[in-house]
Amino acid sequence: VQLLESGGGLVQPGGSLRLSCTASGFSFVNYAMTWVRQAPGKGLEGVSGMSISGGTTDYADSVKGRFTISRDDSKNTLYLQMNALRAEDTAIYYCAKATTMWFGATGDAFDIWGQGTMVTVSS
Amino acid sequence: DIHMTQSPSSLSASVGDRVIITCRASQAISGYLNWYQKKPGKPPELLIYAASNLQTGVPSRFSGSGSGTYFTLTITSLQPEDFSTYYCQQSHSTPRTFGQGTKLEIK
Numbered sequence: 001v002q003l004l005e006s007g008g009g010l011v012q013p014g015g016s017l018r019l020s021c022t023a024s025g026f027s028f029v030n031y032a033m034t035w036v037r038q039a040p041g042k043g044l045e046g047v048s049g050m051s052i053s054g055g056t057t058d059y060a061d062s063v064k065g066r067f068t069i070s071r072d073d074s075k076n077t078l079y080l081q082m083n084a085l086r087a088e089d090t091a092i093y094y095c096a097k098a099t100t101m102w103f104g105a106t107g108d109a110f111d112i113w114g115q116g117t118m119v120t121v122s123s
Numbered sequence: 124d125i126h127m128t129q130s131p132s133s134l135s136a137s138v139g140d141r142v143i144i145t146c147r148a149s150q151a152i153s154g155y156l157n158w159y160q161k162k163p164g165k166p167p168e169l170l171i172y173a174a175s176n177l178q179t180g181v182p183s184r185f186s187g188s189g190s191g192t193y194f195t196l197t198i199t200s201l202q203p204e205d206f207s208t209y210y211c212q213q214s215h216s217t218p219r220t221f222g223q224g225t226k227l228e229i230k
Contacts, residue, residue: 034219036167044159044167044210046219058217061124094166104217107173109157113166 001025001112003095008117015085015121021078021095021114028076032103034110035069035080037091047093048080049103056103063089085121092116125149125213129222135230140201144225146194146211155215156194158187161224162207170209171196203229
């Protein structure tokens with residue numbers, strides 16, 4: 001059971017990046033997924049989540065209108081398209097599997113996490 | 124948004140001690156509260172879900188309790204590998220929100 005993120009790196013303010021998270025060892029198609037980030041020296045912040053079949057999506061206010069979550073079940077892969085990046089988006093981005101099909105379902109939890117990918121927004 | 128507040132923010136303890144970390148929600152969330160352990164350079168790990176349910180594989184020295192707005196994470200007989208940062212997270216409504224974290228350090 002594994003999640004592997006990729007796509008992080010150094011980008012200038014205003015730039016774009018697309019993160020990927022490839023799942024293995026479980027039935028990706030049957031679970032909601034999420035992105036959570038941790039800025040340097042800070043705590044955990046939920047960024048975005050998506051239900052099965054590309055259904056319900058949710059975004060933190062801090063990224064709404066700039067980030068887009070998507071998934072390709074044929075590739076067992078979750079994506080996060082990040083546009084108009086700001087210095088405050090600098091963080092390690094983790095993808096995680098929810099314990100339910102529907103993101104935001106009452107009582108869910110995030111039980112499998114990737115190792116994370118670092119995003120640095122700086123000129 | 125539901126605001127989660129943990130206390131203390133940091134805590135010093137010794138191997139073998141019993142510690143309690145508290146988490147308060149800004150509004151009632153029933154029992155929809157999860158606890159995660161976060162070590163430097165590692166991803167978070169789910170410890171407790173739905174306030175009091177131990178995740179598979181987590182040692183029984185970890186336990187959780189609470190409902191409504193007040194929750195606790197108790198670790199009995201601290202082991203060296205337990206010194207890390209702990210986060211609560213509410214699963215009552217979106218956006219999912221985390222507490223600010225409690226850093227548990229060796230005394």
